[in-house]
Amino acid sequence: MNNKLVYTPGPTEVRENVRLARAISTTNPDIDTMFCEFYKSTCEKIGEIIKTKNNVYILNGEGILGLEAACASLTEKGDRVLVIDNGIFGRGFADFVKMYGGEVVYFSKEYTKDINEVDLEAFLEKDNNFKYATLVHCDTPTGVLNDLSKLCPLLKKYGILTIVDSVASMFGEELKVDEWKVDIALGGSQKALSAPAGLTIVSVSEDIEYAMKSRKTQVTGFYCNLSIWENYYNNKWFPYTMPISDIMGLDKAIDNILEEGIERVLNRHEKIAKATRKSIKEYGLDLYLEKGYSNTVTVVEIPGYIGAKNLTDYLLRHYNLVLATSLDEYSDKVIRIGHMGENAKLEKIIPVLNFIDEALRRLGFEGKDRLVDLFNKYYSEVKLITK
Numbered sequence: 001m002n003n004k005l006v007y008t009p010g011p012t013e014v015r016e017n018v019r020l021a022r023a024i025s026t027t028n029p030d031i032d033t034m035f036c037e038f039y040k041s042t043c044e045k046i047g048e049i050i051k052t053k054n055n056v057y058i059l060n061g062e063g064i065l066g067l068e069a070a071c072a073s074l075t076e077k078g079d080r081v082l083v084i085d086n087g088i089f090g091r092g093f094a095d096f097v098k099m100y101g102g103e104v105v106y107f108s109k110e111y112t113k114d115i116n117e118v119d120l121e122a123f124l125e126k127d128n129n130f131k132y133a134t135l136v137h138c139d140t141p142t143g144v145l146n147d148l149s150k151l152c153p154l155l156k157k158y159g160i161l162t163i164v165d166s167v168a169s170m171f172g173e174e175l176k177v178d179e180w181k182v183d184i185a186l187g188g189s190q191k192a193l194s195a196p197a198g199l200t201i202v203s204v205s206e207d208i209e210y211a212m213k214s215r216k217t218q219v220t221g222f223y224c225n226l227s228i229w230e231n232y233y234n235n236k237w238f239p240y241t242m243p244i245s246d247i248m249g250l251d252k253a254i255d256n257i258l259e260e261g262i263e264r265v266l267n268r269h270e271k272i273a274k275a276t277r278k279s280i281k282e283y284g285l286d287l288y289l290e291k292g293y294s295n296t297v298t299v300v301e302i303p304g305y306i307g308a309k310n311l312t313d314y315l316l317r318h319y320n321l322v323l324a325t326s327l328d329e330y331s332d333k334v335i336r337i338g339h340m341g342e343n344a345k346l347e348k349i350i351p352v353l354n355f356i357d358e359a360l361r362r363l364g365f366e367g368k369d370r371l372v373d374l375f376n377k378y379y380s381e382v383k384l385i386t387k
């Protein structure tokens with residue numbers, strides 16, 4: 001299982017100090033209130049990074065838990081919910097909405113682009129009676145990045161709450177929760193944070209807290225009910241035994257980001273992503289997207305005569321490299337280069353690009369130049385837009 005080079009868009013590589021933090025001896029997190037202080041400080045550090053004063057919680061469950069918990073906590077039978085769909089996770093939100101009795105209205109667009117706020121506004125002018133909207137920041141299967149800074153304030157203007165899946169972008173792309181009016185921002189431990197899989201991050205705005213209090217019916221379920229967290233700190237009470245070792249690992253991963261500085265972290269994602277995209281194109285392969293590229297993952301089309309699965313199988317067999325294809329309709333069409341978190345570093349991506357280049361050559365695709373040479377050329381030229 002171990003000693004492979006894993007370069008997927010989550011789970012990502014976990015740094016040694018994070019792995020070791022999970023091995024430190026612990027206390028009883030239910031009884032010893034020191035844990036409650038520790039938990040709160042970890043949540044506050046996350047709030048600092050994602051720029052919010054909202055309550056932040058860490059839930060015991062992988063990213064999907066956050067998506068379901070947000071929908072479970074807000075949806076009452078018959079509520080109209082706008083599902084913004086320009087990707088597989090975007091579309092998938094509808095399942096959770098329906099499960100809890102919501103009535104889904106889709107705003108569906110091409111999967112090759114980010115959502116245009118002018119199109120969304122034209123739609124909202126005609127129909128805006130929604131309790132909340134769901135949208136995805138980076139939709140990982142295709143790598144599209146939606147511009148939350150435009151979309152969330154627009155939805156807010158129409159009185160629509162927003163649930164945003166930032167699992168694949170939080171800590172790898174800029175996220176300004178308060179300024180952008182993101183009501184619920186969801187993150188996971190195993191993507192750009194580079195902590196082990198198993199934890200969800202949720203930030204909850206006052207408007208969400210109000211909406212949860214104003215429900216006419218009770219939330220179906222307990223584990224997914226976000227309102228049970230509201231007074232955890234005052235009451236020194238958790239709804240279930242917290243996975244203390246996992247949270248100690250996550251806290252160390254947060255410290256790694258704070259130590260490096262979030263701007264620097266975002267910069268290295270941007271540099272690697274831009275150089276990857278440019279070099280792939282010049283090399284002679286197509287990117288799946290036309291616009292709206294996320295800096296956390298690059299999705300590359302693989303010619304049909306090779307096949308994406310064939311390529312990733314080859315990479316694993318010959319070079320011990322674990323690379324992902326994608327989901328559903330894309331499963332044999334594209335590969336995903338997961339340059340996020342600890343993997344968004346030069347020393348990590350260089351061998352990966354070399355292996356991809358070599359495997360493609362052996363499978364019959366002749367690139368224009370060595371992929372890594374093209375990458376290095378563009379890497380030295382990248383102009384950063386994030387500060």
Ligand SMILES: *Cc1c(COP(=O)(O)O)cnc(C)c1O
Pocket residue numbers: 010062063064089136138139140165167168188
């Ligand atoms: C990874 C991810 C999740 C969490 O899903 P898992 O497949 O269970 O890891 C949710 N949303 C997005 C956009 C993701 O990339």
